[in-house]
Amino acid sequence: MRGLIRGMQPVAGKPVRDLRADAFRGIALWFILIDHIPGNWLGRLTLRNVALCDATEAFVLLAGYAAGLAYGAALDRRGWAFASATLLRRIGTLYVAHVFLFVVFTAQVGYSAAALENTTYLDETHLDVFGEQPYLALLQALLLRFQPAFLDILPLYIVLLLLLVPALPLLRRPLLLMGLSGAAYVGVRLLEINLPNWTGGGWFFNPLSWQVLLFTGALLGYAPRRRGPAPAVPFHPLLIGAAVGVLLLGLGIVLLGDYGQQWLAALPQPLADLLTTIDKTGLHPFRLLSILALAYLVGHAVPRGARWLRSRPAAPFVLMGQHGLPVFCAGIFLSFLGRLALELDDRWAMQAAVNLAGLAALVLIGVVGAWYRMRERGEVPHAATNPEPVGLRAPAGSSTSAT
Amino acid sequence: MTLGAGRVLLLLGLLLACPPWARAGGMACDAPAELLVANAALPATARAASAGSLRILIVGSASVLGPGTSGPSAAWPARLETLIRARVPRLQLEVVTRGARGLTTAETGAIIAAELARTPFNLVLWQTGTAEAVRGLDLDEMVEQLNEGLARIVAAGADAVLMDQQFSRFVRANANVDAYRDAMLLAAAAHGVPVLRRWELMQAWADADTVDVERAGKQERVAATDKLNDCLAQAMHALIRDGVAEAQGRPGQR
Numbered sequence: 001m002r003g004l005i006r007g008m009q010p011v012a013g014k015p016v017r018d019l020r021a022d023a024f025r026g027i028a029l030w031f032i033l034i035d036h037i038p039g040n041w042l043g044r045l046t047l048r049n050v051a052l053c054d055a056t057e058a059f060v061l062l063a064g065y066a067a068g069l070a071y072g073a074a075l076d077r078r079g080w081a082f083a084s085a086t087l088l089r090r091i092g093t094l095y096v097a098h099v100f101l102f103v104v105f106t107a108q109v110g111y112s113a114a115a116l117e118n119t120t121y122l123d124e125t126h127l128d129v130f131g132e133q134p135y136l137a138l139l140q141a142l143l144l145r146f147q148p149a150f151l152d153i154l155p156l157y158i159v160l161l162l163l164l165v166p167a168l169p170l171l172r173r174p175l176l177l178m179g180l181s182g183a184a185y186v187g188v189r190l191l192e193i194n195l196p197n198w199t200g201g202g203w204f205f206n207p208l209s210w211q212v213l214l215f216t217g218a219l220l221g222y223a224p225r226r227r228g229p230a231p232a233v234p235f236h237p238l239l240i241g242a243a244v245g246v247l248l249l250g251l252g253i254v255l256l257g258d259y260g261q262q263w264l265a266a267l268p269q270p271l272a273d274l275l276t277t278i279d280k281t282g283l284h285p286f287r288l289l290s291i292l293a294l295a296y297l298v299g300h301a302v303p304r305g306a307r308w309l310r311s312r313p314a315a316p317f318v319l320m321g322q323h324g325l326p327v328f329c330a331g332i333f334l335s336f337l338g339r340l341a342l343e344l345d346d347r348w349a350m351q352a353a354v355n356l357a358g359l360a361a362l363v364l365i366g367v368v369g370a371w372y373r374m375r376e377r378g379e380v381p382h383a384a385t386n387p388e389p390v391g392l393r394a395p396a397g398s399s400t401s402a403t
Numbered sequence: 404m405t406l407g408a409g410r411v412l413l414l415l416g417l418l419l420a421c422p423p424w425a426r427a428g429g430m431a432c433d434a435p436a437e438l439l440v441a442n443a444a445l446p447a448t449a450r451a452a453s454a455g456s457l458r459i460l461i462v463g464s465a466s467v468l469g470p471g472t473s474g475p476s477a478a479w480p481a482r483l484e485t486l487i488r489a490r491v492p493r494l495q496l497e498v499v500t501r502g503a504r505g506l507t508t509a510e511t512g513a514i515i516a517a518e519l520a521r522t523p524f525n526l527v528l529w530q531t532g533t534a535e536a537v538r539g540l541d542l543d544e545m546v547e548q549l550n551e552g553l554a555r556i557v558a559a560g561a562d563a564v565l566m567d568q569q570f571s572r573f574v575r576a577n578a579n580v581d582a583y584r585d586a587m588l589l590a591a592a593a594h595g596v597p598v599l600r601r602w603e604l605m606q607a608w609a610d611a612d613t614v615d616v617e618r619a620g621k622q623e624r625v626a627a628t629d630k631l632n633d634c635l636a637q638a639m640h641a642l643i644r645d646g647v648a649e650a651q652g653r654p655g656q657r
Contacts (some may be wrong), residue, residue: 006452038575109577116573120471121628123464123533124505127577136457137518149579151538201541204579261442265595272593273550276586339576346572382520 001315004370006322008310019309019318020302021221025062026366031055033358036150039342041351049258052250054277056153057291059328060210063157064217066324067164072171072222084165091161097329098154100219102141105148106130108336112343129199130329136138140198147197149333151330152204159195167215173220177215185212189282202281209282213291220295235300243293250290253278290338316363323369332366334358342401404641407511431604431641432634439638441597445562445646451525452647453643456495457487460518460561463530465504469649471616471628475487480528481637490640499524506522508545512552519559527556529640530566530601536583537574545583549590557594564642565591565598570605571617597646599639 002008007017031046032055048054067087074083113128129146130137140146144155170177187193190210194202223232233239253275256264264272278284308314320327338354413541431439451457461467461480469478471644480500485495501514508531515527529552535545549565567584574580584602591598609615614634619627 016463038579038581039572109648112573112576116617117621118471118616118619118624120632121466121569122571122574123466123530124537126505126534126538127573129538142627147539149577197539199540201539201544204539204542249541257592261588261592264589264592266442267593269554269594276546276550276590277543279546281541281543334541343576373593 001319001367002312004367004374005310005315005318006370006373018244018245018304020299020304020306021062021205022318022321023068023309023314024298025321025324026319026327027321028055028058028062029320029324030317030359030362031332032153032328033331033338033362034355036332037338037342037354038356039346040338040354041348043357048254050254051247051290051294052253053287053290053294056205057213057283057287058294059153060156060213060218061291062321063160063297063324064214064219065221066217067161067214068171068218068221068223070221071164071168072218073138075171076225080169083168083245087161087165087168091158093155093325094158094161097325098151098158099142100149101154101189101329101332102148104333104336105151106359108340109148112340126264137198145196145198145206150332154332155203156205156207156210160211163207163211164214164218171218172226174219174223177219181212181215184285185209189285192282194281204281206282213288228263229278229304231299233296233299239296240300243296246289246293247297250286253286260311271336284307290320306315316359316366319366319370320362321366323366323373326369327362327365331358331362334361431637432608432613432630432638434604434634434638434641435607437606438600439641439644439645441564441646443595443597443646444650445526445564445597445643447560447562448526448643449647449650452491452494454616455493457497457526458522458524459484459496459498459526459528460504460524461500461502461528461530462514462518463502463528463566464506464511464533465502467500467502467530469632470504471625473608473625473629474634477629477632479632479635479639482633483639486636486640502530505534506531507540508548508552510549512555515552516555517545519555519561523559526563526643527563528559528566528599529556531561532583532587533568533574534566534628536580537578539579542582542586546586546590549587550594553590553594553596562646563594563596564639564646565596566601566639567598568602570609571600573617597642599635599642601635604635604638605631 005019005022007019007022034040034042034046035048035055038045046055047058071083073085074086109128110131113131116127119125119127126132129148139144144158147155167177167181170180188206193208194206195208197203220232256275263273267275278286280287302309309318334357338358343348343356344350430436440597448457461483467478468482469481473476476485478500480498482495484498487494499518501518502511506514511529511531515529518524519527531549532545534540535542553563553565565587566582580602581651583648588598588600605614607613608631609617614627614630616624616627616631
């Protein structure tokens, strides 16, 4: 399996690919699958149970990182027009993937609703919006204004990449980009602006505030092109201390919410109220800080050349991370099947089957993707080597396929 | 469980005829004990009960009206009233129930505000959160409404108990209930308000085959819904008694 990993062996003339981003993206994709199956026992062991951020934040940050790496390279080599075209093509793929997943989801709800005979006792019987107004729901789904539960990450991702198109040239002016993005984030949060949702309210993940995380990731991914492989945010004991503090505080808040209800009630009311309003929709500042602190600590704790990244147990996750888009879409698809399976039976045998089959399927998709890519490259060897641009350092693994 | 409808009804009738503490097995249809712990005091309820007169306001969406049961007297609010009367016959008890299918937290909150403005209550049982979860409405909006509503109830001198979503495998598979449920539990904890964790209770009863309305056959459906409502009423009764005991400094609890 390890033979399929890109960047496993250093290639002459190319800097070593940063496998850390791949490995952690792989893990984030696995967590997203787990967290998308409510009632799954493994869901009690994912990041969200110990930190005030979860796989969604990690996924967006790493998606930004990959985008900065890939489209930054395209920008430097071929210019903004070409890089934007590549990015738009990727957005088109994501859109089609989303529409496909929407169709699958609708079929799943339709199937479950048909199997469900008794709804009279339920508080809310508006369970199948699509069944009630199919044509309107379809239109709204195509406009991304109708996002059924668990189908909210791809629309977020699509809008984030759309925002990146005009922002690409600003990758070369990190302070300006961060300033604009940060100001927009603060403004959107203060004014409570969100994109509209057809069924009421706004998007579950507000892209206008989440953009700050994507742009941060993009700048981190682009940084090696400007400054070489040195860490984008250098090691500093004070920063490390602050990051540890943020994560410990986050752990405390999560544990308080899960197990410490009595202590929570003892807090002064304004502080207790504040803790209830740490929202995920608008990427609350504390959630943003948590993921940045986590990324900073992990970035310094795991060196680029860490041995375990190239080990056998890590290989499946690295492969999953390197083929993020198909793995992500398959993960959402598999989560539908997992939910149906747990709807039938949620005892331990089914729990084990769902989780083993789910992970195996994700790994298989990563493996097949890598194998196919290799064969494709093997048959057309010349297309694989792009001339290095003069005077610019190539980033690690400068391919144009980002997730 | 392949009991005929008649036998189930007979069994149910026997169960209903017995006071809850005289029944074999644990409290509240063998509910896990930790789900019957209030974790907070209900001082206004305790004061009212010792003074001999208690007014309870129950507001929620459809389930407070007992849809799918054999009749209004089988809905959990009505069953709760019966249980309290049976336990403390001398108590002057008044229970007001308001609700309709699909009400959001903002809407039930407004009903509570209107009722509290009209007449005082000692205890408000607020069932909410399902419409938001099923329709994917704004989570922050729900939390804001809960924070405001709970503060309003306390300011009116009443105790509050929240009731969270109904457990259903279908809803679990098709709506992001966990996010809404977690937010609700957090808001309740921040205000020191007990929650009747209906989701976990119903899941425990379904796992133990005590009552599983979703899997009940056509003939047993009404009986199962009746039983569910009765079990919920018992669980709510146990939770309230625990909160009252907590307010009185414990030893009163039985």
